[in-house]
Amino acid sequence: MPGTYEFEDFLLKVSTPFYLLLICVEIFLTYRPSHDHGSPRASYNFKDTITNASLMLLNGGIDLLFRTAYVGVLIWFYNMGFKTAVANPFFYWFSLFLLEDLAFYTLHYVDHHCRLFWAVHVTHHSSQHFNLTTGFRSSVFQPLYRFVYFIPLAVIGFNPADIIIMYSLTQIYGIIVHTEYVGKLGWLEYLFVTPSHHRVHHASNVQYLDKNMGMCLIIWDRIFGTFQEELETVPPVYGLTKPIENAGLANTVLHEWREIGKDFKQKTNLRTKLNYLIKAPGWSHDGSRQTTKDLQNISSTADSRMPTAI
16 A cells, blocks of 8 residues: 555654644743742653653564454455445545544543553653653553554455555544643534543642543533543643652563563462453453542442531
């Protein structure tokens, strides 16, 4: 698909200076003289930014190495499919945008609710900083399975080249919502994923966990019950509920796999071991840990027991 590669190359050449400009503006806002340097955590940290760039390069390298395989799979399903995609160009691309955004929502939901995939995606959430470079903090091994969620699009007649192009386009939007310097955006908050929504997604506050999964559209979260508004009374605390002790590159990528390995060494049966892979992050066979749902239920129960002012 030479045309696809050429278009992606064009996007790279256009988006790179755009990203660099926005990042420079954000760094200026972070470190401008009037900025409150008494803040416990500035938006930018050199080591964190280098880690973000390194993870992006690792992700991109794996994507390039594996591309022939996953493109081949998509082409096979496209050729075996129904060829029922919309003929009108406008409705074709609009339908592809909607369905691919829904496919990404599904992928993202599974990444958060199945520990096997969370072990891949956790790298994107491991930073305690939130800025535009956090958008490049890629889930390194995601290219190995991400294409599976796009197979239904190929089956119903969307060209694999167009699927790849649409993903590249929506990724640009998905990166620029990683910022603390854009407030709420009025009526756009009802349709699109905004920086406010995505700050919630990256927060480790209990009520913010596993919320706002969309890439471009927030409508899926509103429809499927995973939406959470950013609250003035609950400032986002970024990172993981249990921060990793060693923020080195290898540990950032592999730390959850090591934890899974420890769980597999427990003296339990095969079914229990598999549950440590399949069930939600935080699940344990003896109840010694809590999933997001457990934590939110505990928090909700505690709130309901608090006395109300008369």
